[in-house]
Amino acid sequence: MGEETQKSNLVPMAATIVGIRQMTDKEKLFTVRLDNGNGFKHRPCQFVLISMFGIGEAPISISSPPVNSGNTFELCIRSIGNLTGAIHRSSVNDRIGIRGPYGNGFPLEKIEGKDILIIAGGLGLAPIRSLIKHVLNERGRYGRLILLIGAKRPEDILFKEEIAMWEEDHSIEMHVSVDIAAPSWKNHVGVITGLFKYITIDPLNTIAAVVGPPVMYRFVVKELLAKKMFEGNIFLDMERRMRCGIGKCGHCQINGIYLCQNGPVLSYLEARKLQEAL
Amino acid sequence: MDVTIKHKDVDRFVLDLLSSFDVIAPVARDGRFIFDKINSPSEVSAQYNTTILPPVKWLYPDNEKLLEFNLKDINSMKPVVQANKQVLTFIHPCDINAINIMDEVLAEEPADVNYLARRRASVIIGYECLKPCKEDNILCFDKGYHIAYKGYDLFFTDLGERYYVNVVTDAGMEIVNGYDYFIRAGYEDWLRLLKVREDRKKGFKKSVNGDMEMLSHVLKESYNDEIWAIEGKKCVSCGACNIVCPTCYCFDVADEVCPDMEEGSRHRKLDGCQLRGFCKVATGENFRKSAAERVRHRVFKKEVYLKKRFGKSGCVGCGRCIEHCIAKISIVEIFNHVMGR
Ligand SMILES: Cc1cc2nc3c(=O)[nH]c(=O)nc-3n(C[C@H](O)[C@H](O)[C@H](O)COP(=O)(O)OP(=O)(O)OC[C@H]3O[C@@H](n4cnc5c(N)ncnc54)[C@H](O)[C@@H]3O)c2cc1C
Ligand code: SF4
Ligand code: SF4
Ligand code: FES
Numbered sequence: 001m002g003e004e005t006q007k008s009n010l011v012p013m014a015a016t017i018v019g020i021r022q023m024t025d026k027e028k029l030f031t032v033r034l035d036n037g038n039g040f041k042h043r044p045c046q047f048v049l050i051s052m053f054g055i056g057e058a059p060i061s062i063s064s065p066p067v068n069s070g071n072t073f074e075l076c077i078r079s080i081g082n083l084t085g086a087i088h089r090s091s092v093n094d095r096i097g098i099r100g101p102y103g104n105g106f107p108l109e110k111i112e113g114k115d116i117l118i119i120a121g122g123l124g125l126a127p128i129r130s131l132i133k134h135v136l137n138e139r140g141r142y143g144r145l146i147l148l149i150g151a152k153r154p155e156d157i158l159f160k161e162e163i164a165m166w167e168e169d170h171s172i173e174m175h176v177s178v179d180i181a182a183p184s185w186k187n188h189v190g191v192i193t194g195l196f197k198y199i200t201i202d203p204l205n206t207i208a209a210v211v212g213p214p215v216m217y218r219f220v221v222k223e224l225l226a227k228k229m230f231e232g233n234i235f236l237d238m239e240r241r242m243r244c245g246i247g248k249c250g251h252c253q254i255n256g257i258y259l260c261q262n263g264p265v266l267s268y269l270e271a272r273k274l275q276e277a278l
Numbered sequence: 279m280d281v282t283i284k285h286k287d288v289d290r291f292v293l294d295l296l297s298s299f300d301v302i303a304p305v306a307r308d309g310r311f312i313f314d315k316i317n318s319p320s321e322v323s324a325q326y327n328t329t330i331l332p333p334v335k336w337l338y339p340d341n342e343k344l345l346e347f348n349l350k351d352i353n354s355m356k357p358v359v360q361a362n363k364q365v366l367t368f369i370h371p372c373d374i375n376a377i378n379i380m381d382e383v384l385a386e387e388p389a390d391v392n393y394l395a396r397r398r399a400s401v402i403i404g405y406e407c408l409k410p411c412k413e414d415n416i417l418c419f420d421k422g423y424h425i426a427y428k429g430y431d432l433f434f435t436d437l438g439e440r441y442y443v444n445v446v447t448d449a450g451m452e453i454v455n456g457y458d459y460f461i462r463a464g465y466e467d468w469l470r471l472l473k474v475r476e477d478r479k480k481g482f483k484k485s486v487n488g489d490m491e492m493l494s495h496v497l498k499e500s501y502n503d504e505i506w507a508i509e510g511k512k513c514v515s516c517g518a519c520n521i522v523c524p525t526c527y528c529f530d531v532a533d534e535v536c537p538d539m540e541e542g543s544r545h546r547k548l549d550g551c552q553l554r555g556f557c558k559v560a561t562g563e564n565f566r567k568s569a570a571e572r573v574r575h576r577v578f579k580k581e582v583y584l585k586k587r588f589g590k591s592g593c594v595g596c597g598r599c600i601e602h603c604i605a606k607i608s609i610v611e612i613f614n615h616v617m618g619r
Binding site: 008035051053054055056057084095213214239240244248275 | 344345347349352353355357359383384386388389390391392501527528529530531532533535539542544546549551556557558559560561563565566571575578579582583586587
């Protein structure tokens with residue numbers, strides 16, 4: 001049986017879990033380091049395929065910003081099935097596999113000097129945290145930073161400590177809303193689109209980044225268009241089933257494009273031309 | 279330099295191939311045909327009509343192993359790229375064209391090294407069908423895929439008591455040079471070949487009314503046509519059409535672990551866009567919920583999306599999806615419906 005040594009694009013690199021932090025009852029933040037010692041270059045909103053050997057693979061967004069210390073990166077993972085359940089049961093020093101990073105990532109070159117408006121629902125904060133932290137790291141290169149964050153219940157809110165820090169940071173305008181809350185909750189209650197009435201934007205100088213559950217996009221885009229934003233300045237970080245990350249397995253196809261390659265970030269200008277996108 | 283070979287020498291040829299290669303050939307099984315690995319020339323049915331599964335499955339097999347690992351020590355993980363020296367014999371032009379499409383799709387970066395390795399290790403011997411495999415429910419002729427201009431090393435055309443063998447590649451040349459029953463083709467043989475091909479033309483007829491060049495454009499205009507809901511109602515989402523199609527390559531990735539819980543492997547399992555869960559994500563959202571959307575996607579993938587990306591239709595018109603659909607859904611009918619709008 002002939003065997004070739006050429007490396008398949010579907011073969012992962014070995015990596016080690018170097019930190020685990022419980023975030024909510026369903027989500028944990030994993031810090032991961034590649035065993036080969038190489039740094040990891042990525043753009044905000046790119047993703048990796050993580051392997052739990054014996055179970056399989058799943059796409060997970062990189063939650064940490066591009067510039068990082070110690071060659072590590074962070075993945076915020078919700079336990080929802082086989083693979084995500086298994087990684088939730090693992091401990092520090094356990095080994096996993098990593099392929100990637102994949103996808104186009106956020107178009108940073110288009111946002112220099114602009115006001116950045118971020119709308120993140122639920123687990124959507126995980127990928128977009130990479131962009132938020134990038135903007136904060138290079139604060140001088142961008143204009144206003146406006147965050148609209150939504151979650152089901154107060155206890156579901158991710159990155160609570162960071163949100164508390166962002167609250168104190170006067171260079172950030174932030175509004176948080178939950179769908180349901182006890183009377184002790186001091187912030188907004190209601191769907192995320194309810195937060196738009198609290199903000200004013202300069203539509204010509206603003207870039208919007210939207211990420212959240214599939215139902216959210218249409219409503220948020222409507223609000224942004226109502227604020228007279230240009231369709232090409234609205235970026236949607238979208239989700240589909242993904243099995244390969246390399247434009248072959250077919251699962252992430254939206255009409256003629258592969259979201260794992262042409263996405264996961266699409267401008268609304270591109271997305272509205274794809275009947276299956278929104 | 280083209281050659282000929284007498285019918286009576288073909289068994290010897292197959293026998294000689296068997297001494298250096300795995301030989302994959304059309305074989306009769308329960309009144310149907312399949313491509314299978316053979317052990318003796320007597321198994322071969324050169325006169326076959328469309329096989330159940332296409333020959334490309336020998337280049338892109340289901341459950342292909344990608345990786346081996348040991349759960350105790352993941353540093354030992356080892357990529358697996360298998361590529362036996364094999365000859366795919368007596369391949370019809372439609373199936374060669376399907377392989378050509380797969381070549382382009384899977385070589386696009388990031389390339390599929392498993393497929394490309396198998397492809398490089400394979401010799402392809404084409405076989406000219408002298409009449410259509412079936413009366414209807416095929417559209418190879420409509421698409422011009424009843425002729426294959428490339429994608430083979432040798433190409434056999436039956437001239438009566440001998441075959442004309444078009445020698446295309448160095449690998450093909452090496453094979454025919456090795457055996458003395460291949461005789462250099464002469465002018466007479468060439469004229470016979472032209473005559474046979476002239477006669478062959480008369481047997482094929484179009485299945486779809488209208489200009490096939492316009493098909494992809496017309497389909498795009500038919501995105502919201504009622505045909506998708508009508509066909510979607512019939513479709514039981516079994517995925518048979520995906521399994522039998524020579525240009526369907528969608529897959530899933532899954533691991534297997536030995537009972538000792540130490541040795542394991544990762545496999546690519548063929549998947550199908552017609553199955554209900556194909557676009558379902560973990561939160562329960564299904565991005566192609568209805569069979570109507572899925573049927574439309576299959577047709578669009580072949581005829582619109584692949585065509586836009588690679589400049590040619592991704593359906594070679596073999597008719598397998600029509601033959602194996604228990605709901606009697608037919609892309610020929612779908613094409614005729616949209617063309618007749
Ligand atoms: C680009 C991208 C980025 C992502 N980023 C993140 C991220 O940062 N964080 C994150 O947590 N997630 C992220 N996801 C989602 C993540 O990939 C999925 O949650 C993950 O793949 C689930 O895998 P699993 O093996 O745990 O679930 P699975 O085992 O596949 O199960 C998922 C669900 O399907 C059900 N199910 C499984 N098999 C069947 C069956 N045969 N029949 C019926 N139901 C079944 C299960 O009960 C479960 O509810 C991202 C996805 C994409 C595409
Ligand atoms: S879509 Fe149907 S007719 Fe076309 S290549 Fe696939 S199986 Fe053959
Ligand atoms: S073979 Fe027919 S019934 Fe089965 S999924 Fe394909 S179109 Fe639907
Ligand atoms: S994830 Fe496989 S094609 Fe995009």
